[in-house]
Amino acid sequence: MRLLEVQDLRVSFSTDDGIVEAVRGVSFDLDRSHTLGIVGESGSGKSVCTQTIVGLTRGATVTGNAFFDGVDLLTAQPDELRGIRGKRIGMIFQDPLSSLHPLYRIGWQIREMIQAHDSSMTRQQARTRAAELLGLVGIPHPEERLDDYPHQFSGGMRQRVMIAMAMALNPDLLVADEPTTALDVTVQAQVLAVMTRLQREFGTAIVLITHDLGVVAEVADDVVVMHAGVVMEHAPRRETFYHHHNPYTEGLFDSLPAVGAGRRRLTPIAGTPPSVIDLPPGCSFAPRCPYAFDRCWVSEPPLARVFGDVHHWSACWLPADLVARTAIRDRLRAETAAAGETAEGAAS
Structure with a gap:
């Protein structure tokens, strides 16, 4: 059984202008330790597709199936989904500044996330784990940086913090929604290297959403090309690049x-x-x-x-x-x- 199997996923929203058919019959699957790149123009349905899988598109009409290790995420009860999201499925969003609370220290935010999913861990143990994670993603002096606020980090370092939070509990699946957007090429390379290293160490599967084909060429095993809510092409990376x-x-x-x-x-x-x-x-x-x-x-x-x-x-x-x-x-x-x-x- 594949770690993730998405079958005929359809997502629509009712608006004053009509029904928005954001995702129209998308299917794909993903094995452990593999990376799936999803590419396409803005508005092609990439983000809606993955956000729906983890239950983040409230108010949408959703049909189809999204089996994660045998559990259909689309029909899972809220408590069951909360137990999976964050612990077994990590999320990295496009804008880390909007994903981190500006009024709380970085260490508190990471610790809060860890203890929310692992009540057996004490406050000090969670803080130690948070420092370990910051060091793992390449942030210097991690113990000291735990007491800093998000605005005291650069864009690339905030993105690393988001990776650290997403990987805190060694999830089976990491969903990265344009994690390198607006980063310079040097920082982009560093962020991708962190994700790749963590994948090697923990066997994590990655769904990488991006419009940057250079990023896909570097890290993806298979590629899904989306347009107007549908999959236009699905193939291994080399076939996508050389024999599309x-x-x-x-x-x-x-x-x-x-x-x-x-x-x-x-x-x-x-x-x-x-x-x-x-x-x-x-x-x-x-x-x-x-x-x-x-x-x-x-x-x-x-x-x-x-x-x-x-x-x-x-x-x-x-x-x-x-x-x-x-x-x-x-x-x-x-x-x-x-x-x-x-x-x-x-x-x-």
């Missing part, structure tokens, strides 16, 4: 800057993400897709195996055969390049 099938995944990679001999003009994804209140018929990416044809506008493609790989899934009507899919991609790129050269020639 879905045009949306291709668009994300084409939007990345290249260096060295591979430098080229950036090709951003045209248009804007669709409203999840008023989704277009057919494939949600069709209005922005350079490969779209008649079927794409009327029928939404299911997530299906591609390239003959049992671990590679894509929601697209393009051929599932690697040779045929590559031929279409190469032809379209050649036509685009030729059109660009013609336009430059006319301009000169």
